[in-house]
Amino acid sequence: MTLAEEFRSRNFSIYGQWLGVVCILLGFALGIANIFHFNLLILFSILLICSALILVFIEIPLLLRICPTSAKFDAFIRRFTTNYMRAAIYGVMSLVQWLSIIVDSSSLIAAAVVLALAGACYALAGLKQQEFVGSKTLGGQGVAQMIV
Template structure:
């Protein structure tokens, strides 16, 4: 299944996974861009960078097999396998980044909005009883099932 076939599949977990990759890219880019503020916004930037690091291993299952990580970290990532768990994780991360606007409105809000969109796609996939399907471009189903 190619990228275009994945878009036509109407499986919201695939849409969410691609939005998750966008969240990773925005997380690293905006986290680094905003870390140079010399105020409390630096805290949200560091947290966004940590979230992006965790999302790399959650959304790209191949990296969990390749990169040396601790057994505790692997166990935590393995618990985030269902659509509802992923939706909850993204919702918490997204709301936390949007709360940064209460202190100082910045581009961190964009990462929060994309994370909330990802959470909503995972929630819709859960409500429609769609199984989590990993994109073949990001590690495929065979790798995802070896990890789980």
């Protein structure tokens, strides 16, 4: 299945996964950009960078096979294989970034919005009872098995 066919499938888990990739890029970029504030916003920047690192392993399953990680970390990441669990973790990560507004309005709001959109896509996929389908481009079905 090509990338265009994946998007035409109307499976919201594909949309959520690609929004997750956008969240990873935004997480690293905005986390680093906002880490230079000299107030409590540094904490939210660090949390965003950590969230982006976790999302890398959740959204790109190929990396779990390539990168040396502990069994405990692998078990944690494997919890997020269903649409509802992914919606939950995106919701928590989004809530943390929305709470950064308490300290100061910053560009971390953009990360909160995109995290919320990705969580909404996964929640919608769960509500529509769509099976989770990982993008083959990101190392979904078939690609990870070819490496082993």
